[in-house]
Amino acid sequence: MSAYTEMNQEALQSEYARVSREYAELKARGLKLNMARGKPSKQQLDLVSDMFDLMQKPEDYVSDGIDVRNYGELAGLPAARRMFADILGCRPEQVFVGGNASLQLMYDTISKAYTHGLLRSPRPWCREEKVKWLCPAPGYDRHFKVTESFGFELITIAMTPDGPDMDAVEAAVADPAVKGIWCVPKYSNPDGIIYSQETIRRLAALKPAAPDFTIMWDNAYCIHEFEGEYVEFPDMLAVCAQAGNPDMVFEFASTSKVTLPGAGVSCFACSEENLAYMEKLLGVQIISFDKVNQQRHVLYLKDKAHTLELMKKHAAILGPKFRCVVDALDREIAPLGIANWSRPKGGYFISLNAMTGTAKRALELCKEAGVTMTGDGATFPYGKDPADSNIRIAPSLPPVEELEQAIAVLCVCLKLAALEKLLA
């Protein structure tokens, strides 16, 4: 099979006829498959459901002398704070342990900046003329939506294999209206890249015009290798402090993809001064988050070393799924020269760049054939991919046999969309 771009009109026509028949056959199967979201599979949920056996002995209800069943401990159980500090490499006093969703903690951080201002804010952001926000893209649609929902102007920053384009970031923060940036520093969503040491150093050393510029450091996949060994990663709180910017970063993490997506435990970490400030605001909103579930997680995960052992079991489930997708793309698409894709070793996504101007059409075709994918443009601010190229593949949910079918459909749709474009 030669590359589509090297084929003449006649060869393209005959390939188009062939691929159209393939597509019609796949469509006739009436599939109903989903590669839309980074949802763990039933196998992963079953893997950890022995955690429900915990919390049955009266001594389990007490942690550091605290009855975990009653009100109190706004910042979370000390034992849960220690556990997350161990995982993230920061200090327990820097950690606030919340409910089941780190997205909620991120939203609330932005929301409180908007309604009350952050520690270094001259005023609440709702009193600013304009707020702008840096969005490395492709990135996570839910991040972008949070800042969009507060009316911020989203500024696209190109992603490189080392992380956000730091020249662009450094130039952008000279504008005092630029208040922050979204980052998924390890196994970024969706590219799966790890920010380089140099990118991290330059981010921590930023000298933004806005005194309350905030790095939203969503370390969602901090221990989420599915191939190879655990990769050490710097504690961004310490790096920022060393660079003279201790209050510039809020780090987020959760056990959503360690234990249970709907019923895990989330946290944020920041300077102690930031934490004291945030606690004052959070204390008006809630007396305490669910400490029973925090304690259940402390008993189940114990510490970083023990948690990394569990992550190897998740990896044994996830690894084959990612290999299945990449293998299919290598086999079916690589020779055609119509797309390139990431080969991550961790995280939950594969990022594919289809031939410019064909992503939307390929995803339409997928949908018609019963395969639900992340919507086109979702990885860009305002849901608009200027090149109409990026497709986020989420292989975690379907069993391998379904995944094989789903990726076969995607490959055919990528071909068909490219052929339509080349023949147009």
Added chain:
Amino acid sequence: MSAYTEMNQEALQSEYARVSREYAELKARGLKLNMARGKPSKQQLDLVSDMFDLMQKPEDYVSDGIDVRNYGELAGLPAARRMFADILGCRPEQVFVGGNASLQLMYDTISKAYTHGLLRSPRPWCREEKVKWLCPAPGYDRHFKVTESFGFELITIAMTPDGPDMDAVEAAVADPAVKGIWCVPKYSNPDGIIYSQETIRRLAALKPAAPDFTIMWDNAYCIHEFEGEYVEFPDMLAVCAQAGNPDMVFEFASTSKVTLPGAGVSCFACSEENLAYMEKLLGVQIISFDKVNQQRHVLYLKDKAHTLELMKKHAAILGPKFRCVVDALDREIAPLGIANWSRPKGGYFISLNAMTGTAKRALELCKEAGVTMTGDGATFPYGKDPADSNIRIAPSLPPVEELEQAIAVLCVCLKLAALEKLLA
């Protein structure tokens, strides 16, 4: 013992000497007792901790075909929505089931009104010149703090034995800056009164100048009788709808004092149109709340009838504590004519009105003697009780034997503060 107000100076002096000695003796005991917050006791927590035995069979993880362990179902498990609808007397489609804290849901409602506006808002409340809020007082300090934290002007509305002074409410809502009112309609915090049918009818029939005026109907104690039978209570959503104001009310409830204070399940209920609007905003903040805990509650509480059986067991623990407090007050304070207090049949508080100008001093004396009480003024907007009279007693946490000591201390402190005042 005759009333202090009828004693002459000499009798007061001798009583003062006697009570001072009593106080000194109590203080010397080095007590450490707490009647500050409406926290359930360890006995109540133990009563429900068999709920941790649930969620161990694979079939428990599935509810209406939904795997409760994964992401999804923003508005909560259908079964949890049905359960709360049964308890509140509304329809499941009107119910949103959240995390462990109804305070968080209330805060988020106000916060979203501030940042985005509610369904009927002409603009977000942060864009209003001024927002005013009605606070029936004595009331719940955490309610007042939420609206205070957003810079609203808090307007005190007098409480009557039938609920808020409705003449004052009706007059106040003619001001378009008045955007809402806090209500604890059944066993109000702290008075323990039940709003009368007439109060409810007049609230539902309000014709506020603000199109987005909102009744925050915190039905925190909807099934929380500790004496006598369960008291039926109208569904405020239906009453408002009948009065032509379907979107004027948000109702809140939780299992914090049914199962576990730190690890229960909360909900809000509102018109379906309101719910659709709120879901759009909430969907940016969170993918879904903890459905495993929702399912645990569905399996444990089952329905209203079964939950009411559990509440009788809580009543058996709480009832004697409330009687212990009221009996001590009847015995020690009633003859002196220096205070009056409520005799609630449900809820978590007793509201005591000390002699004008003595509450702060009495609470100071309590603290010095090792008894922590709700701070003076806490039951009024801005923490300021103009009469310096109201004291909120929370008898739920201490065991009866400790409670007897704590209330003995309070009685002596009430006497001492009154005597100091009468002798000044």
